Amino acid sequence: MSIQHSQINLSRRSLFKFGAGAIGTGVLTAGLSSNLLAAEIAPAEDEITPDKALQELLDGNERFAQRKRRNPHQTYSRLAEIAKGQKPFASILSCADSRVPSEIVFDQGLGDLFVCRVAGNIATREEIGSLEFGSLVLGSKVIMVVGHERCGAVDAAIKGAEVPGQIGSLLEAIKPSVESSKGKSGDKLENACKANVLAQIKKLNSSPVLSELIKAEKLKIVGAYYDLDTGKITIVG
Template sequence: MIKKNISRRSLVKFGAGALGTGILTAGISSNLVVSEQAVAQAVVQEEKKDLTPEQALQSLIEGNQRFVTRKRRSPNQTPTRLVEVAKSQKPFASILGCADSRVPAEIVFDQGFGDLFVCRVAGNIATSEEIGSLEFGSLILNSKVIMVLGHKRCGAVDATIKGAQVPGHISSLLDAIQLGVEKSKNLPGDKVENACKANILVQVQKLKSSLVLSQLIEQGKLKVVGAYYDLDDGKVTLLS
């Protein structure tokens, strides 16, 4: 207790001399906040060095848990981090997500600049271009896990179930989702939810059939999983 009081008096004395009594409280408070942020940033960075695929996946799950429980750390979102990754990147995870505006990956997984390699397209489908991008993210950038992230009440999936007549290139999206719809049509329960989840698993298998990605999986350098995002509570649930 005595040591604590002495330390506090010393800090006050130093702060008064350097800043003046008028801004002492604000200055100390600000410095402490910056210090805590710096420590948290260093811890996060250390945790993400040389992650295994399993650890990378766990980092995503833990980030989502923080998001759901309103305990976000908002790591790697400072101006310092922006400059740090300006010339190079090493994302620890890749996300193949839906283009839906309600599912921003960095927010729902509580990540920041340079953490996630994100591909987004309506229906979270693995087109040739998306697969090529994710091959690059894994082979060149060393991402350790690819998550296909579908979500509740996906409009593209719903339109596919209903056989919607759509203009332009929209039909190519529905064609890519059709296999998932077919696989789920005899399942009990909510048809859209069943189809959304089946579609996620179809896209996971497409990714795993990639020669580049399958070799990385066999070498233990990559994990490919499917997950379902609940729009109502923000929770991500693994499917595979």
């Protein structure tokens, strides 16, 4: 991820305009270099609203599910266009599952999406920090947390699987969602997957950086569930 004056165009005034009470906690000043504080936000970053960004994701997925992909922004000219700067309109927190590649299922291309992928689509400190950067600095207007059908990580958490190495840390993060979904009618795994999506949204909403962007109507955070059989995204919440 390249950070340059011409790409980021972020000023100290822009960083703190969301309110000293919530963001003036050292999160921004400690995490962003003096280079980021030197310039102004480019007007182009504000041209798309959170609602329009969300609709663009949903429209792209509809094209994918209907086998009508346009494959936008996937040319070598697009590669050259964004080589020195990025302005993704949306961020995705999704599972690392190889069957859920964001750019494909949302029919997007180079420079369109800021994607964080981790098994179980959990919002770790590192994932939250990445999404804060994608929204505050790069100008992403929507964060979509995407769970999916038959998620192996959630299934393992349900079964209380004995796992080696650091895999257990993923399951521990998912277990509260498994507990909260118990007793609900319907498919147990699907219920837990959707509960996990909502739990990660709650974590993201607790971020001072993201919550202030939401209050300023510069960001929307939504949950979604991906059907592996149809390729269709449905909103969760």
